[in-house]
Amino acid sequence: MPLRRDFLKTIGLGAATILLPRGLLAEAQAGRRPNILYIMSDDHAAQAVSAYGDFLAKVAPTPNIDRIGAKGMRLENCLCTNSICTPSRGCILTGQYSHKNGVYTLADPLDPERPNVAKYLQQAGYQTAIYGKWHLHKDPTGFDHWNILPGQGVYHDPGFIEKDKGRQKHTGYVTDIITDMTLEFLKKRDPAKPFFVMCHHKAPHRPWQPAERHAKLFADIEMPEPPSLYDHYENRSHAAANAKNKVGENMTKTDVKEDIPPDLKGDALRKWAYQRYIKDYLRCVRAVDENVGRLLDYLDKEGLAENTVVIYTSDQGFFLGEHGFYDKRFIYEESIRMPFLVRYPPEIAAGTVSKDIVLNCDFAPMFLDFAGRPTPSEMQGRSFRANLQGKTPADWRKSMYYRYWMHLADHHIPAHYGIRTPKYTMAFYYGLPLGTSGSLKTPTEPEWELFDLEKDPHEMKNVYADPAYAQVVKDLKAELKRLKDAVGDSDEPYPELIEVTKKFW
Ligand SMILES: [Ca+2]
Incomplete structure (x- = not known):
């Protein structure tokens, strides 16, 4: 391969270029670096991708999404650095944490002047495009073509904002339309250049409105429940107990699509609402899966399957009733774990699995590496290109830094930062509205949580205060401090946090 690359570089230079027939040159240039098709949905939990074999895999399979993993690799520990839509999207594009790229919360725009991976790929000769959910407030930069949903967008007959054309109404179901736009781009692309296209679905984001053709799917079956659906938050932080993301209790008529019976309370309400919630959520997933199939079929038909890196992921994880929750934001597993399936036959062996800790800020370096x-x-x-080949670098990370900034914003979840290792998750709920998370929210009592993921994979028991874990706590705090410093997340701008830290560490 190095020889071939060098040769192509040589023929691509100056006068030598004209020695090749136009078609052959185009093919050579396109073949030199792979195309990248990046498919990302919104709030699609790994538990609802059947390749992950979780509790919903049998009743709600995702055969098309699974095709990517079957011909490539499934990442078991792809983690989000700030589990919420806008910040994760900012991180994916810039390769930076929230405190570096300025996208701390749902309200923060991505500065269009800032470097992003699409701009770098343009400079590298790629055709770049993005379709669907953007949610970074200001118009995209670095993309030759874009057609995006305004804000969150809607499921049925959505409006879109297209580059140079502005706002236009479309008829149909949003997941189908975003795929149509992606296919249209692929059909009209310049075959002389490699492409980088981001196909960003709105689904399966709240309020979970399925396509008409899936309205009755799962109607006659009882969906399996996750093991921690009836969690009552004993041995846990106040953060979990006080959060307002409870299935049933914190849902509206829009969420469950009918009036909530007033006599339903407690676990009975949770059980009732879960069935409505999970069925609509999985109906939305079904349309995503069908549309992933359309894209894969197109690549097959056009002979593009071999030289295209195909990725399926989601902007973060999601609670599907675990801990009685919906939504995300917490450092807990279901929230920070992103599904991530990738295939690129020349380099990635079929049916492989990696347990390496990969972060959403690694995506941009990986694209650029390709x-x-x-x-x-x-x-x-x-870049984790080597990891995808099963060649994990010896100095690959063994721990990751996480931070959620939106103190007591939607769903009343406190801001926190923490560490996740293969064995433990530890979080510090520092109790303060900082960054751009707003100053009107009241502080909360700082607290720590530690979960032993080997003994307690569902994170049901906080062992932070257990004397048996005293040394673990000490070691994890040292590593957390190291990670925080390494990513440059300084407390210097926040004297009140420095005070809290002195008292509670
Ligand atoms: Ca999201």
């Missing part, structure tokens, strides 16, 4: 470009100095992630 484009033959180095990781720009401002990016904090690291």
